[in-house]
Amino acid sequence: MAGSQKCLATSALNMPFQFTIGRPVEAAGVGLHTAVQSKLRLVPAPAGTGIVFRRTDLDGFCVEAHVRNVARVSYATSLMKQGVLLSTTEHLLAALYSCGVDNVFIEIDNLEVPILDGSAQPFIEMLQRAGLRRLRRRRTYLKVVRPLEVSDGDRRIGIYPHEDFLVSCFVDYAHPKVGRQEIEIRVNRDSFGRELATARTFGFMSDFEGLRAMGLIRGGTLENAIVLSADDILNGPVRFPDEFVRHKALDLIGDLALIGRPLKARVVAHKAGHALHTQLVTRLLADPTLWTETTAETEREDVGVPVLRAVVPAPAAD
Numbered sequence: 001m002a003g004s005q006k007c008l009a010t011s012a013l014n015m016p017f018q019f020t021i022g023r024p025v026e027a028a029g030v031g032l033h034t035a036v037q038s039k040l041r042l043v044p045a046p047a048g049t050g051i052v053f054r055r056t057d058l059d060g061f062c063v064e065a066h067v068r069n070v071a072r073v074s075y076a077t078s079l080m081k082q083g084v085l086l087s088t089t090e091h092l093l094a095a096l097y098s099c100g101v102d103n104v105f106i107e108i109d110n111l112e113v114p115i116l117d118g119s120a121q122p123f124i125e126m127l128q129r130a131g132l133r134r135l136r137r138r139r140t141y142l143k144v145v146r147p148l149e150v151s152d153g154d155r156r157i158g159i160y161p162h163e164d165f166l167v168s169c170f171v172d173y174a175h176p177k178v179g180r181q182e183i184e185i186r187v188n189r190d191s192f193g194r195e196l197a198t199a200r201t202f203g204f205m206s207d208f209e210g211l212r213a214m215g216l217i218r219g220g221t222l223e224n225a226i227v228l229s230a231d232d233i234l235n236g237p238v239r240f241p242d243e244f245v246r247h248k249a250l251d252l253i254g255d256l257a258l259i260g261r262p263l264k265a266r267v268v269a270h271k272a273g274h275a276l277h278t279q280l281v282t283r284l285l286a287d288p289t290l291w292t293e294t295t296a297e298t299e300r301e302d303v304g305v306p307v308l309r310a311v312v313p314a315p316a317a318d
């Protein structure tokens with residue numbers, strides 16, 4: 001991992017200064033839900049910009065990657081501002097957030113982020129090509145000081161005080177190839193790249209017709225999603241035996257990016273999804289007694305913080 005990825009060699013998420021990318025990078029592909037073709041270009045942005053989408057097909061109209069712009073959350077997270085839509089933002093945002101990219105313009109010429117291979121790995125590769133550039137302004141973390149929990153039936157999600165950024169996910173699907181899977185990970189560039197980035201989105205054949213009827217997954221293929229039949233995986237092999245929960249953790253991180261600042265907290269998701277993730281973020285930001293803002297210079301653990309302490313269930317066969 002060293003050498004060719006020199007610009008990304010430090011764990012930027014734990015550095016006290018803001019980062020942008022080193023140079024513009026591009027990718028193109030179809031959207032999972034709309035099947036529209038789009039071109040994506042990441043462009044360096046100055047300190048204090050945040051992560052901002054720019055619709056180049058609409059005179060560069062800006063939509064900030066912030067929970068206040070969340071429009072619709074069912075099978076993907078969509079942003080909308082003044083009627084301008086941006087769909088399926090979560091995989092790209094997960095890559096940017098985990099790699100510690102505070103400021104970047106995401107230029108896109110259509111309404112949905114390309115799904116590429118269904119994971120965040122192509123976006124990680126874009127960031128490796130772009131490199132990271134440190135800016136002069138200090139990074140401000142959102143540090144959770146009181147817990148918050150949100151639930152909907154047996155689905156729930158909670159956020160708790162922690163000195164670092166940890167994500168814990170649990171899924172339970174009545175399917176012989178999935179079942180119950182759980183993962184807890186300390187999120188940084190290294191752990192994300194190694195444990196979560198390549199985990200692909202997935203879908204069940206039994207949902208296929210219903211989703212199509214709702215105008216969803218029109219760009220879905222066996223190349224950009226794991227597809228599950230009644231009792232098997234149609235397009236195996238999987239990249240991890242527990243690729244499903246790893247992808248859920250990836251989605252969660254992408255939705256937490258909508259906080260707009262790096263996070264110091266532990267987030268525990270139990271059978272949650274985009275709707276609960278974004279509800280949690282909305283309620284967290286609405287109640288300033290739940291968190292404080294802190295710069296890294298006051299945080300001793302930012303000096304010599306361990307690079308990785310991921311707790312991952314051992315793969316069944318590896």
Ligand SMILES: [Zn+2]
Pocket residue numbers: 090091201247251
């Ligand atoms: Zn996803």
